[in-house]
Amino acid sequence: MTSTARPNPKAPWQIWRDGAGRLSALRLAALIFLVLPTAIALYDFVTVGFGPRPLNDVIHRTGYWALIFLMVALGISPLGRIARFNRLLDVRRIIGVGAFAYIAAHLTLYVADQSYNLWKVASEIALRLYLTIGFVALLGLAALAITSTDGMVRRLGAKRWQRLHQSIYVIGLLGIIHFFQQVKADVWVPTYVAGLFGWLIGYRLMVRFRYGRSEPPTWALLALTIAVTVLNFVAEAIGIGLSFNVSPLRVLEMAFDFDPASIRPGWAVLASGLIVVAIDVVRARIAARRRSARRVERTIPA
Numbered sequence: 001m002t003s004t005a006r007p008n009p010k011a012p013w014q015i016w017r018d019g020a021g022r023l024s025a026l027r028l029a030a031l032i033f034l035v036l037p038t039a040i041a042l043y044d045f046v047t048v049g050f051g052p053r054p055l056n057d058v059i060h061r062t063g064y065w066a067l068i069f070l071m072v073a074l075g076i077s078p079l080g081r082i083a084r085f086n087r088l089l090d091v092r093r094i095i096g097v098g099a100f101a102y103i104a105a106h107l108t109l110y111v112a113d114q115s116y117n118l119w120k121v122a123s124e125i126a127l128r129l130y131l132t133i134g135f136v137a138l139l140g141l142a143a144l145a146i147t148s149t150d151g152m153v154r155r156l157g158a159k160r161w162q163r164l165h166q167s168i169y170v171i172g173l174l175g176i177i178h179f180f181q182q183v184k185a186d187v188w189v190p191t192y193v194a195g196l197f198g199w200l201i202g203y204r205l206m207v208r209f210r211y212g213r214s215e216p217p218t219w220a221l222l223a224l225t226i227a228v229t230v231l232n233f234v235a236e237a238i239g240i241g242l243s244f245n246v247s248p249l250r251v252l253e254m255a256f257d258f259d260p261a262s263i264r265p266g267w268a269v270l271a272s273g274l275i276v277v278a279i280d281v282v283r284a285r286i287a288a289r290r291r292s293a294r295r296v297e298r299t300i301p302a
Contacts (some may be wrong), residue, residue, distance in 0.1 A: 014095060015027060015031070016028050016031055018090065019090055023140070024034070024090065024152075026087060026088070026090060026091055027090065027094060028031035028272070029036070029091075030091035030094045030095055030098075030165070031094065033095075034069065034094070034095070034098035034101075037061065037065040037102075041058060041061055041095075054114060055113040056107055056113060057104060058109055059113060060109055062102045062105045062106040062109060063106040063134075063178075063182070064189070065102050065104070066099050066100075066102035066103035066106055066177075066191060067099075067176070067179055069095055069096075069098050069099035069102060070096070070099040070141070070168075070171070070172055071102040071193055071196055071197060071200075072095050072099075073092055073096040073099055073168070074168060074172055074197070074200050075196070075200055076088055076089060076091065076095065076187070077089060077092065078094040078200060078203050078204070078234070078276075079276070079279075081215065082221070082276060082279055082280045083279050083283055084283045084286075084287060089250045093148050096144065096145070096148065097145050097148055099141065100141045100144070100145040101108055102143060103137070103138050103141055104138070104142070106138075107135075107138055111174040116187070127221060129181070130177075130178050130181035130182055130225070133174050133177050133181070133280055134174070134175070134178035134182075134273045136174055137171050137174035137175045137178060138160045140167055140168075140170065140171040140174070141168075143164070143167075144164070144165055144167070144171070147161065147164060150207075151153070169200075169201065169204070172197055173197070176190060176193055176194050176197055179193065183273065187236075187239070188265050189265075190270050191232065191235075191236050191239075191265040191266075192269060194232070194235075195228055195229070195231075195232040195265060195266065195268075195269030195272075196269065196272060198228045198231060198232070199224060199225065199228045199272075199273055202224045202227070202228060203216070203221075205223060206220060206224065215280075218277060218280050218281055218284065220274075220279055221276060221277050222273075222274075222277050224256070224273070225269075225270065225273025225274060225277060226270075226273075228269060228273065229267075229269050229270040229273065231268050232265065232269045233252060233255055233266040234248075234252070235266065236251070236253070236255075236264065236265065236266065237249070237251035237252045255267075
């Protein structure tokens with residue numbers, strides 16, 4: 001009598017295992033990616049310290065990485081589709097919940113920095129617009145994290161669950177606005193993140209209203225990249241012009257001064273988009289070769 005091998009049972013907390021209970025290298029890599037900022041922070045604390053306001057330093061770190069992980073979670077579905085690598089979707093939930101963990105730590109550390117005075121924390125959130133926006137984003141991300149389980153998908157129903165989780169784009173926008181308002185002076189990172197977010201929104205709109213289930217062609221991805229890059233340069237120039245009372249045209253001229261120490265975020269947005277375009281070109285050629293090979297195999301008589 002033969003026995004069929006059964007997958008190892010998976011405990012709910014064993015998030016490094018896939019649905020069949022096997023160890024997933026992709027999930028393990030995602031978990032390492034999520035833990036890495038904490039490890040870097042611990043290393044910095046041991047070696048150089050966090051300065052005169054250590055809690056403030058960690059508050060900024062957790063908020064920064066929460067937004068980065070949120071953008072990564074938003075980018076997983078488009079990247080998996082463009083790269084023809086659907087297995088990447090398996091880590092989207094892990095990254096999204098990880099983003100919530102960092103933003104929850106962000107708020108917790110802020111409460112600690114206010115000496116656990118909850119009344120003061122509540123009044124600050126109510127009176128300071130950037131804190132209000134950040135808190136709304138946290139509540140939204142908390143709702144998505146709570147409903148991220150398979151059980152909640154069944155309870156809410158696929159359509160209602162999908163509509164709820166589409167709010168992640170609004171949450172991402174709120175997070176970027178909060179980031180801009182908080183950093184004030186050096187807006188390089190939020191400007192770059194805003195460019196990536198704009199690319200993701202543009203891609204989603206293309207898929208929804210133009211291409212549907214089919215993959216957007218390479219030229220469309222390239223056009224999207226160029227359009228978002230131009231908008232990023234223009235928006236940054238206008239923002240700097242209004243903030244420092246200088247001509248936006250002068251700011252645009254400075255963008256073409258290729259000093260490695262002061263390269264503008266628009267160029268980083270362009271580079272990121274071109275990398276995605278290159279991935280699409282390579283994967284499209286591989287797919288074409290495979291289709292050609294299958295046609296040849298069908299023409300060979302048995």
